[in-house]
Amino acid sequence: MNIKDLGQVASELILYGGPYSNLAALDALYKIASDMNVPPEAMICTGDVVAYGSDPVKTVELFRSRGGIGIAGNCEKQLAANAGDCGCGFDAGSTCDVLSRGWYPYADKAMTPEIRRFFASLPDVIVFTQNKRQYAVIHGGMTDISRFVCPDDPEAVFAAEIKAIQDAVGPIDGVISGHSGIAFEMVINGVHWINAGVIGMPEHDGSPDTRYVVLKDGQASIKRLSYDFVGSATRMNAVGLTQGYDRALICGYWPSEAILPLSMRLGKTA
Numbered sequence: 001m002n003i004k005d006l007g008q009v010a011s012e013l014i015l016y017g018g019p020y021s022n023l024a025a026l027d028a029l030y031k032i033a034s035d036m037n038v039p040p041e042a043m044i045c046t047g048d049v050v051a052y053g054s055d056p057v058k059t060v061e062l063f064r065s066r067g068g069i070g071i072a073g074n075c076e077k078q079l080a081a082n083a084g085d086c087g088c089g090f091d092a093g094s095t096c097d098v099l100s101r102g103w104y105p106y107a108d109k110a111m112t113p114e115i116r117r118f119f120a121s122l123p124d125v126i127v128f129t130q131n132k133r134q135y136a137v138i139h140g141g142m143t144d145i146s147r148f149v150c151p152d153d154p155e156a157v158f159a160a161e162i163k164a165i166q167d168a169v170g171p172i173d174g175v176i177s178g179h180s181g182i183a184f185e186m187v188i189n190g191v192h193w194i195n196a197g198v199i200g201m202p203e204h205d206g207s208p209d210t211r212y213v214v215l216k217d218g219q220a221s222i223k224r225l226s227y228d229f230v231g232s233a234t235r236m237n238a239v240g241l242t243q244g245y246d247r248a249l250i251c252g253y254w255p256s257e258a259i260l261p262l263s264m265r266l267g268k269t270a
Contacts, residue, residue, distance in 0.1 A: 003169060004123035006069070009130050010042040015137075015220075016212040017046035017178030018073070019063065020200025021053030021107060022249075025210060026062055028227035029199055036214075040066040044126060046178030046196055047073020047139040051086070052245040053200055054235040056107045060115050072122035073139045073179065074146045078104075079111050080119035088146055102243040125169060133173040133192075133218055136165050140179035149177060149195070151184040152263050158188040176215075181254075182264070183211035183222045194220045201245065202229075204266065206252040 014033055019026040033043055047070060049063050050056040063070075072080070074087040086104045124145075126137040141147030142164035149157060166172055174192040181204070183197025197203065197211030209224040229249045236246035244255025257265040 001125065001168060002123040003125045003127065004071075006126060006128035009128045010038075011131060012036075012038060012042065012214065012216040013130065014038050014043040014212060015046070015176050015194065015196040015215055016043070016199050017139075017196050018048040018051065018181065018198025018200045019045070019053075019059050020048060020051035020198060021056040021059045022200035022227075022232050023053070023055035023059045023062065024228045024232045025199045025225060026059055029212060029225060030062070030066060032225070041069060043069065044128075044137055044176065045070030046137060046176060047071050047122075048075045048178070048198070048200075049073075050079060050107050050111075051075050051200065052103045052236075052241070053232060054239045054241055056110045057112070057115065060118070064118065069126070070122065071126055071137055071139060072119060072124060072145075075107075076119040076122055077145065079108060080116050082108075082116070103241055103245065106239065106241060125165075127169050127172075130215065131217055134171065135174040135176055136169050136172050137176040138165065138178075140177065142168065146179065148180045148259050150180055150182060150261050150264065151186060151195075152261055155188055158186070158191075158193055162188060162191050162193075174218075176213075180259070183213060185220050185222070192218070192220070197222065199225050201248060201254075202252040204248075204252070204254045204257070204260070204264075208250060208252050 078087040128135055139145045141149055141161045177195045181198050185194045196213040199210045202208050208229040209226055212223050214221045233246045233249040248254050
């Protein structure tokens, strides 16, 4: 396991996940960071720089040119290994699994050997200290990179993941995660669990805004990210990525609720 220790970090961080090949969203976040005087080294990504969107290479290039800090998500792992699917953890035959057969080959075909090597070099876990509090950054779960950990999961799910993290990196005060596409925070047995959400796809709530988190002095603030979602959707259409995620960027509803627990399903589709 590749664990990267950032040591003591700035008192204000931007945490985010899933740019998802959505170049406009990542660019918008960097502009916000600049306005906040938050440097790139104080921005941490929970993985999946590449996924559903139309600009996988340009999104990676922007991330790297800004000195992006982040861990490998399941998409980075699969693309680095020249795997045949995204490894997202979708149930075989589910709508999400079927839809992934549209966007993943597009992303895979766009990858260069250099990008695959870069993805292979990314850490599995990042640890850092902010104001005497120790945090660990993971993608989905520690027991499974593609595990969808949702806010209404039983405490035992979070406790098992926290134990697995602590077995690997030692005592922690907080966890930064991603993958599920839903930003949330909670405290489990004294450990602050923060899912930073994703910036490349809305939260299945009827708004095109996506999410990121500002972590300052131990306090997490979930923020909305507004960007040119119409332009991103138009580019997806132009390259043939019309499996439903293009419409999700505009209407704010995912093309499938299959990965969501029943309590979070809205009965709406994109």
